Amino acid sequence: MKQLTQRAISLVLALAMLMAACGALAEDSTIIGSTIQYDTSKPVNNGEEISIEFWYWTGADKLFQAVADEYAAIHPNVKITLVENPYDDYWTKLPLALQGSDGPAIFNVHNSYHENIIGYMAPYEIPVEDLEADFVGVSAHIIDGKVYYTDYGMMTATMYYNKAMWEAAGLTEADIPKTWDEFREVAKKLTIRDENGSLVQAGFSFNGGAQGDVLGMQYQYGQNLFTADNKVSFNNDAIKAVIQRMKDIYEVDGSGDYNFGNNSGDNFGQGMIAMYLGWGFMHGLFQALWPETEFGSFEIPTPAEEIPYAYHRYNGESTFGVNKNAPAEQQAVAQDIVRFFLANDALQKRFVLANSVFPAKKSLAEDADIMSVSSIAVLASHIDRYIWPGPMPSAVENNMKIALEDIFYNGADIETALKNAEDTCNMELDGSEFVSVEPSYAYASEAK
Amino acid sequence: MMQANRRKKNALRSRSEIILRSTVAAALVIFFFAFYFIPILIAFYGSFHLWNPLKGQFKYTGLKNWQTVLNNKLFWFSLKNTGLFSVAAVLARIVIGLLLASALFSRLVKAPSFLRTLYYLPTITPMVAVAFVWKNMYDPQFGLLNQLLGTKINWLFDGRYAMPAILLLTVWKDFGYAVVILLGGMYSLPMDCFEAAEIDGANAMQRFFGITLPLLRPTVIFIVITSFISYFQTYIPVMVLTQGGPGTKTHLASYLIFDQAFSKYNFGYASAMSFILFIIIAVLTGLSFKASGKNQL
Numbered sequence: 001m002k003q004l005t006q007r008a009i010s011l012v013l014a015l016a017m018l019m020a021a022c023g024a025l026a027e028d029s030t031i032i033g034s035t036i037q038y039d040t041s042k043p044v045n046n047g048e049e050i051s052i053e054f055w056y057w058t059g060a061d062k063l064f065q066a067v068a069d070e071y072a073a074i075h076p077n078v079k080i081t082l083v084e085n086p087y088d089d090y091w092t093k094l095p096l097a098l099q100g101s102d103g104p105a106i107f108n109v110h111n112s113y114h115e116n117i118i119g120y121m122a123p124y125e126i127p128v129e130d131l132e133a134d135f136v137g138v139s140a141h142i143i144d145g146k147v148y149y150t151d152y153g154m155m156t157a158t159m160y161y162n163k164a165m166w167e168a169a170g171l172t173e174a175d176i177p178k179t180w181d182e183f184r185e186v187a188k189k190l191t192i193r194d195e196n197g198s199l200v201q202a203g204f205s206f207n208g209g210a211q212g213d214v215l216g217m218q219y220q221y222g223q224n225l226f227t228a229d230n231k232v233s234f235n236n237d238a239i240k241a242v243i244q245r246m247k248d249i250y251e252v253d254g255s256g257d258y259n260f261g262n263n264s265g266d267n268f269g270q271g272m273i274a275m276y277l278g279w280g281f282m283h284g285l286f287q288a289l290w291p292e293t294e295f296g297s298f299e300i301p302t303p304a305e306e307i308p309y310a311y312h313r314y315n316g317e318s319t320f321g322v323n324k325n326a327p328a329e330q331q332a333v334a335q336d337i338v339r340f341f342l343a344n345d346a347l348q349k350r351f352v353l354a355n356s357v358f359p360a361k362k363s364l365a366e367d368a369d370i371m372s373v374s375s376i377a378v379l380a381s382h383i384d385r386y387i388w389p390g391p392m393p394s395a396v397e398n399n400m401k402i403a404l405e406d407i408f409y410n411g412a413d414i415e416t417a418l419k420n421a422e423d424t425c426n427m428e429l430d431g432s433e434f435v436s437v438e439p440s441y442a443y444a445s446e447a448k
Numbered sequence: 449m450m451q452a453n454r455r456k457k458n459a460l461r462s463r464s465e466i467i468l469r470s471t472v473a474a475a476l477v478i479f480f481f482a483f484y485f486i487p488i489l490i491a492f493y494g495s496f497h498l499w500n501p502l503k504g505q506f507k508y509t510g511l512k513n514w515q516t517v518l519n520n521k522l523f524w525f526s527l528k529n530t531g532l533f534s535v536a537a538v539l540a541r542i543v544i545g546l547l548l549a550s551a552l553f554s555r556l557v558k559a560p561s562f563l564r565t566l567y568y569l570p571t572i573t574p575m576v577a578v579a580f581v582w583k584n585m586y587d588p589q590f591g592l593l594n595q596l597l598g599t600k601i602n603w604l605f606d607g608r609y610a611m612p613a614i615l616l617l618t619v620w621k622d623f624g625y626a627v628v629i630l631l632g633g634m635y636s637l638p639m640d641c642f643e644a645a646e647i648d649g650a651n652a653m654q655r656f657f658g659i660t661l662p663l664l665r666p667t668v669i670f671i672v673i674t675s676f677i678s679y680f681q682t683y684i685p686v687m688v689l690t691q692g693g694p695g696t697k698t699h700l701a702s703y704l705i706f707d708q709a710f711s712k713y714n715f716g717y718a719s720a721m722s723f724i725l726f727i728i729i730a731v732l733t734g735l736s737f738k739a740s741g742k743n744q745l
Contacts, residue, residue, distance in 0.1 A: 099504060116500070395712060405695040428714075
């Protein structure tokens, strides 16, 4: 009887160990992702040791370290060396490094440098339809049926407001403006001047970066930024109306001043101005640099209450690039990291939150943590009404900046300044391979 | 026997000297060819091409870049700005340099070595660092300059003040160079001329305009030429302070070249602009030599 009991116990123990072993095996072979899937049990480089370089620009070390650490935890045979460069240096060094075989196997991408790097990139090995199933906006990145990078998030402009100033002016949530006329009235209420009439607190400021705001607001009037033959269009009624309104906010309403601070983003954080139109990344920047400034966000106002052709433009925050000149085994690891990143919701969420961008991954579109970020949440109801013009060359923003400074600071008339900027920009774009993707916008047929 | 040994030793020494000198001279020639002459030739060749090294693009376009430069209003505007900026900066450098060098030379000033060092300090400070400090000084809200002057000027965004603001920074940074060179020139002047003039009853002003300045002419011309060459290449203060703005008010030719080459990677176009600037500097240098009345300093 005793022997029988001992045998029974041994059998139970053996069964328990077997089940535990099966459980461990199941855990080792976790498959993550929905359509794009990543099998953590699949060895990389046949399990043999391999080293690769992963390049990115300054300011995102924790994010890239997280990717490297999580990947290395699954594949200890892969040594990822992270190489950080200041942003401007990065775009000089990277294309040169990609020309040889000893450059980084994988690297961070910004679509404004598309032209300089696309020739050195290998297409993703993930089928395009799988990418489209999991991510929005992929279609704009398809080149000859292949995708070389896509977006993990969409960044656009939202209006930030200082909550303390808002409250002090007697404003409530109900006063959040929907139209530009309402906005101007609110800006007046938020403006404070001293007894000499000097500005103490600006209701609104666009000093030092208005080109980023203007190049997007013309869409509210149904006006595209590029013509059918890929020429830039600055000198049009929509942009003239946008600039005239900006001038009026300062010169007619007195809600701001060209000389009241030279960097409206910083000035908002410093508590000099009450409202500021800024891109998503400013959300994190304000929290990091000026934690004492409490702020909220609302969607950019429109000329009328109806839904416009587009609220503004967005720019995609890009997924990683793979170096086609890297040795084949390094490229294979790089492709594997790309798949790991795209399939991994936790990493996607981390990147989205760090940059305050609207997630391109469909599975994260209603994520509670992401939607708790006010600058993202305000976009949620109609993110489809934001347009991406394509990887715009820097000449477009540079020339608009010159035109706006000529208008705001040098007293040039709007039409002359815009015409000069348009001519110069089109001269500089001559020979560029840029192709606008405005025609692929979902509501492109509504353009004027 | 001893004489023969000495001759042999001398011969060996002179041979080793010849080898040393030849090596040094050859190294300099190689350096010059590798880092000046060959890049200049490549840039000249590249000026006839659509050239973007980041894309590996190098496509022959004939005279297109040159035609575009010559038809570019901004290039000519920048060139005019560069000329005015250079003349003003050179004049200020010479005038301030002469005044301070004369003061230090007069022996009435105490601690001239300390002052000489003090004046020279900005010259050896990196321009980027200086420009960032001055950018803060020009800030319309908290800048030192407005606080000192009791003004509310937006120095870097007001078209009337932006270029003078860059000029002021440049002159402050560079006047020490002129002081040191001119002071060196003054110390090498024949003292008997001054003593004779003093005996003849010449006052300080007469001695300065009658003796010091004419005798310093080669030194002044040297400073004028080197300053012109240097100021025609100014771009760092523009890049840090104004980025050519407001609008294009502070665009200088070298900034435009920098912008085309290293922001837009349009190397062919930037090379064509560089060669036009090179020709202008060469002509101005030649004219300066001619104006000096001598072909050597």
